[in-house]
Amino acid sequence: MTTLTTQAASARRAQQLRAARDKHELPRAERWRRRGPLLPALLFTIVVTQIPFLVTIWYSLHSRNLLRPDSDLFVGFANYGDIVRDSTFRGAALNSVVITLGCVLVAMVLGIVLALLLDRPFPGRGVARTLLITPFLIMPVASSVLWSMAMLNPTYGLFNWTLGLVGIDPVDWTSTYPIVAILMALVWQWTPFMMLLVLAGLQAQPKDVLEAASVDGAGPWRTFTWITMPHLRRYVELGVLLGIIYVVNTFDQIYLMTAGGPGTASANLPFYIYQRAFLGFDIGQAAAMGVVVVIATIFVAMAALRLIFRSFDVKEHS
Structure with missing residues (x-):
């Protein structure tokens, strides 16, 4: 009986997913389940690309010379x-x-x-x-x-x-x-x-x-x-x-x-x-x-x- 109930529930879930797919509207939980395996790659991309880019923007707003480390001044968009x-x-x-x-x-x-x-x-x-x-x-x-x-x-x-x-x-x-x-x-x-x-x-x-x-x-x-x-x-x-x-x-x-x-x-x-x-x-x-x-x-x-x-x-x- 339990097996039949489980199979019926699986069949209903598959039918719901097919109907949602036909409407191009998957349930939120299903969307996150599909996106889950991609999240580590997304986080890695953010860490190695976006964070350095934000640091570069921060440096671009400062007057910073390697020969004078104590001359770090905020200059806005002067650069x-x-x-x-x-x-x-x-x-x-x-x-x-x-x-x-x-x-x-x-x-x-x-x-x-x-x-x-x-x-x-x-x-x-x-x-x-x-x-x-x-x-x-x-x-x-x-x-x-x-x-x-x-x-x-x-x-x-x-x-x-x-x-x-x-x-x-x-x-x-x-x-x-x-x-x-x-x-x-x-x-x-x-x-x-x-x-x-x-x-x-x-x-x-x-x-x-x-x-x-x-x-x-x-x-x-x-x-x-x-x-x-x-x-x-x-x-x-x-x-x-x-x-x-x-x-x-x-x-x-x-x-x-x-x-x-x-x-x-x-x-x-x-x-x-x-x-x-x-x-x-x-x-x-x-x-x-x-x-x-x-x-x-x-x-x-x-x-x-x-x-x-x-x-x-x-x-x-x-």
Whole structure:
């Protein structure tokens, strides 16, 4: 009898849950039961991200210098005002935009080209894929040393050796064209990532659609522009979003290849914040710059995510 009663109660509870699920209104106890396993991860995320960010905001409202620990004064938003008037900060912000957009756009174009080539069967395709993915697996420090010493060195670099074959004088890339040198290293590292995303999109494309386009007489270019690219839109948008989030935080290549120079010509925002904090010892201004960069990155990420989610909604409704 007890067993039958328990089974009946379980059946009623399951029926109630199904009815609530149909109405998109689960009982509060059930909602908390489902959220419970996620609470430790949420608490850990808050501890390691939000608390340090709040401390950074507190530092940004103070005038604090590491060389004068007793000079900690509350200055309100004065540090933010100094940032607005700092021409070097504006130059670093412009460098961040140029480096980020230049790297992401060039890497995406090259990634699409390489993905289209690798999507076709040919002998040795597996080996080619492995070789093309390798740059993304190399640590940024190692790739920076490789590019500054082996590729762009003015005396024995591979680039200058190649230019010498056609009678062009050697170029000191990291001093004369520092932004271009950094972009070379970043594009080389991030192109495989973009290639993998686009290649995954190409392999997920329905083959019957391509066959129907071929039967209808569509050529390769028309098929690519009207069928393949719309299908790849979500993958391209995701790659651009992830690339912007990661490349905007570039530090290793700038520190090891140009040290932000000549002067601050190639310094981006993370490197300039490092200079203010650990070379200028101005913790207050460095914290204010960090807060500004985080807020700007959040707005950019939110805008990009809304664009991606909108494309997903359009795909589902269609």
